[in-house]
Amino acid sequence: MSAAAPWDAARAREIISAHLGLEGPALPILHALKKEFGYVPEAAVPQMADALNISRAEMHGVVTFYHDFNREPHGRHVLKICRAESCQSMGAEKMALDFLARLKLEWGKTTPDGSLTVEAVYCLGLCSHSPSAMYDGEPIGRVDGAMLDELAQEAKSA
Amino acid sequence: MTKIYIPRDMAAIAMGAKRVVAAVQKEAASRGINIEIIRNGSRGMLWLEPLIEVETPAGRIGYGPVKPGDVGSLFDAGFLSGGAHPLGIGKVEEHPYFARQRRVTFQRCGVIDPVSCAEYIAHGGYKGLDRAFQIGPEATIAEIAASGLRGRGGAGFPTGVKWKTVADCPADKRYVVVNADEGDSGTFADRMIMEGDPFSLIEGMTICAFAIGSDKGYVYLRSEYPVVAEIFNESLAAAKAAGVLGKNIRGSNLSFDIELRIGAGAYVCGEETSLLESLEGKRGIVRAKPPLPAHAGLFGKPTVVNNVLSMATAPMILADGGAAYHALGMDRSRGTIPLQIAGNVKYAGLCEVPFGLTLDEIVNDIGGGTLSGRPVRAVQVGGPLGAYLPVSLFDTRFDYEAYVKVDSLIGHGGLVVFDDTVDMSWMARFGMEFCAIESCGKCTPCRIGSTRGVETIDKIRAGENAAANIELLKDLCNTMKFGSLCALGGFAPYPVESALRHFPEDFQKPALEAAAE
Ligand SMILES: Cc1cc2nc3c(=O)[nH]c(=O)nc-3n(C[C@H](O)[C@H](O)[C@H](O)COP(=O)(O)O)c2cc1C
Ligand code: SF4
Ligand code: FES
Numbered sequence: 001m002s003a004a005a006p007w008d009a010a011r012a013r014e015i016i017s018a019h020l021g022l023e024g025p026a027l028p029i030l031h032a033l034k035k036e037f038g039y040v041p042e043a044a045v046p047q048m049a050d051a052l053n054i055s056r057a058e059m060h061g062v063v064t065f066y067h068d069f070n071r072e073p074h075g076r077h078v079l080k081i082c083r084a085e086s087c088q089s090m091g092a093e094k095m096a097l098d099f100l101a102r103l104k105l106e107w108g109k110t111t112p113d114g115s116l117t118v119e120a121v122y123c124l125g126l127c128s129h130s131p132s133a134m135y136d137g138e139p140i141g142r143v144d145g146a147m148l149d150e151l152a153q154e155a156k157s158a
Numbered sequence: 159m160t161k162i163y164i165p166r167d168m169a170a171i172a173m174g175a176k177r178v179v180a181a182v183q184k185e186a187a188s189r190g191i192n193i194e195i196i197r198n199g200s201r202g203m204l205w206l207e208p209l210i211e212v213e214t215p216a217g218r219i220g221y222g223p224v225k226p227g228d229v230g231s232l233f234d235a236g237f238l239s240g241g242a243h244p245l246g247i248g249k250v251e252e253h254p255y256f257a258r259q260r261r262v263t264f265q266r267c268g269v270i271d272p273v274s275c276a277e278y279i280a281h282g283g284y285k286g287l288d289r290a291f292q293i294g295p296e297a298t299i300a301e302i303a304a305s306g307l308r309g310r311g312g313a314g315f316p317t318g319v320k321w322k323t324v325a326d327c328p329a330d331k332r333y334v335v336v337n338a339d340e341g342d343s344g345t346f347a348d349r350m351i352m353e354g355d356p357f358s359l360i361e362g363m364t365i366c367a368f369a370i371g372s373d374k375g376y377v378y379l380r381s382e383y384p385v386v387a388e389i390f391n392e393s394l395a396a397a398k399a400a401g402v403l404g405k406n407i408r409g410s411n412l413s414f415d416i417e418l419r420i421g422a423g424a425y426v427c428g429e430e431t432s433l434l435e436s437l438e439g440k441r442g443i444v445r446a447k448p449p450l451p452a453h454a455g456l457f458g459k460p461t462v463v464n465n466v467l468s469m470a471t472a473p474m475i476l477a478d479g480g481a482a483y484h485a486l487g488m489d490r491s492r493g494t495i496p497l498q499i500a501g502n503v504k505y506a507g508l509c510e511v512p513f514g515l516t517l518d519e520i521v522n523d524i525g526g527g528t529l530s531g532r533p534v535r536a537v538q539v540g541g542p543l544g545a546y547l548p549v550s551l552f553d554t555r556f557d558y559e560a561y562v563k564v565d566s567l568i569g570h571g572g573l574v575v576f577d578d579t580v581d582m583s584w585m586a587r588f589g590m591e592f593c594a595i596e597s598c599g600k601c602t603p604c605r606i607g608s609t610r611g612v613e614t615i616d617k618i619r620a621g622e623n624a625a626a627n628i629e630l631l632k633d634l635c636n637t638m639k640f641g642s643l644c645a646l647g648g649f650a651p652y653p654v655e656s657a658l659r660h661f662p663e664d665f666q667k668p669a670l671e672a673a674a675e
Binding site for chain 2: 022023024025026027028030031052061062065066067068069083084085086087088089090121122123124125126127128129130132134137138139140141142
């Protein structure tokens with residue numbers, strides 16, 4: 001997550017054109033842009049619209065429809081905590097709200113030092129090990145408040 | 159050289175499998191022992207993950223759940239030759255968990271190296287496709303129809319009918335699309351089969367392509383499953399290298415390719431028409447039907463959209479014949495269903511059984527009751543759009559129609575167990591909140607109704623005009639049920655109504671107790 005490159009219009013154009021041979025290339029392009037820059041920069045939207053031959057408004061509509069395509073950079077690390085039913089059956093809601101309260105943070109927001117973004121997620125397919133979470137793409141089962149605190153601490157130091 | 163199996167299944171990884179692999183490698187190296195580690199899928203006994211299996215002359219011996227700190231003592235105990243250890247479970251295949259199972263779709267999951275085409279073939283793979291080639295496309299579809307297989311994605315539509323509709327639709331191009339969006343809480347069967355036996359899906363899609371006349375398939379995978387993406391892409395590469403994908407598959411004149419596409423965190427994109435819009439690169443707004451995807455699907459072409467499990471079951475049906483599959487199950491629910499038992503439950507896992515088990519057998523006998531040790535209070539069956547069933551309905555048999563009779567649905571076969579600390583008015587509120595967050599926005603009852611639902615339940619929970627607000631909530635549920643285009647808005651009332659019906663006391667609390675648990 002910390003490897004995100006700064007915005008570079010030429011690089012974005014390269015990424016976009018590399019995918020134009022695909023059928024329905026919009027989502028693969030958006031994923032690739034996010035991978036490169038850590039988010040989908042506003043400036044990429046008109047570039048994509050031009051390349052895909054659709055209006056900017058339509059392109060904007062696509063980007064904003066999907067939860068994954070954050071349009072602002074995240075913190076250096078991203079922690080997703082599952083809020084869906086199975087995890088709730090194991091106390092996830094209270095665990096998550098207490099954790100957010102300790103960080104003085106709301107869902108989807110980033111700590112003031114830019115170290116950690118905490119997002120809600122609705123099932124990670126780890127319902128056999130609820131509550132579950134994902135830290136920078138690494139799945140974690142049977143998570144608890146202390147483990148979440150450790151991750152927040154770890155995020156600060158790297 | 160001793161073969162050791164350590165799952166690459168995402169749940170095993172979430173419980174430390176990667177660190178266990180590193181610890182085993184390190185310990186073996188320091189003791190100068192040669193081992194080969196195979197990253198298999200999970201056997202489904204998820205509470206035992208990470209489950210290490212060692213190949214011995216007596217069969218595969220299991221140890222679990224293993225933590226990195228246990229590895230030294232496993233070596234000391236001689237686990238490489240099946241030595242006794244407190245984590246030992248004996249011969250894996252003789253574990254009682256398998257006793258009542260009937261592994262069809264999951265027959266190879268956890269057994270083989272998932273990314274090896276050769277192992278897949280050695281364990282019966284590609285017999286189905288070879289038979290399809292022998293009997294031809296029409297007879298292939300007839301086998302699927304004869305099996306009685308119904309869509310495992312939730313709607314339960316007969317798979318054979320769907321394939322025939324697409325095959326019969328005149329077109330210059332047809333698509334095979336697999337729905338791997340698996341968004342329902344309490345479900346992980348698609349994830350497990352794609353991590354543990356991805357070739358069964360690849361072969362199933364190839365059989366479908368042959369049957370309907372298609373040269374291109376897509377798998378639409380949710381972005382929450384990065385481990386699946388890794389494993390499935392490796393399998394696609396291995397399939398191409400082995401000549402089971404691409405041009406002239408297995409020497410036939412069938413050419414077929416599969417591409418993996420990743421979703422972007424929208425639950426509604428599991429709905430088949432929303433999924434197709436998303437694949438086309440648009441917003442995932444649900445399409446009105448007709449036209450059916452079978453007539454005008456991806457890019458307007460006739461398209462089969464099937465759940466991962468439906469498709470991954472096709473190879474066995476072709477290999478063993480539709481009648482063999484039809485012989486399992488009950489009434490109009492034929493074959494097996496991979497149950498996913500999750501939540502507050504002692505033995506959480508995946509258990510493939512013929513249709514027809516009672517909820518009591520599933521939750522108490524197989525699942526072992528709650529993990530907390532407290533009494534079971536409710537079980538949500540079929541994901542976030544499924545009903546909450548009380549213990550008084552535990553004699554309900556697992557069958558599409560039997561669940562409809564109790565105003566419920568089996569969905570994708572997931573069950574989430576709750577103990578007696580659950581606050582059902584809170585779960586009802588969450589159901590409405592989830593619908594509000596995930597609504598595609600096309601219909602007012604779904605988009606606005608769900609938000610009104612949250613507000614109304616908040617009032618009930620605060621003890622504000624409870625009786626009148628409960629009536630209002632029931633009305634709202636009705637409006638959503640009958641005024642929504644798809645099952646997101648149409649079925650979101652199920653959890654709410656079932657909570658109201660079976661757990662009315664949770665909606666009658668005095669204001670002060672009503673805080674979120
Ligand atoms: C809101 C919503 C979400 C759905 N999510 C999924 C899903 O994640 N996976 C799936 O296979 N089907 C899902 N479905 C059902 C699909 O629309 C469709 O019926 C299914 O993919 C067809 O395949 P099958 O016949 O093999 O079940 C969903 C339906 C709705 C209304
Ligand atoms: S019911 Fe909801 S999710 Fe389904 S089409 Fe209507 S607004 Fe979209
Ligand atoms: S509900 Fe949290 S992982 Fe499935």
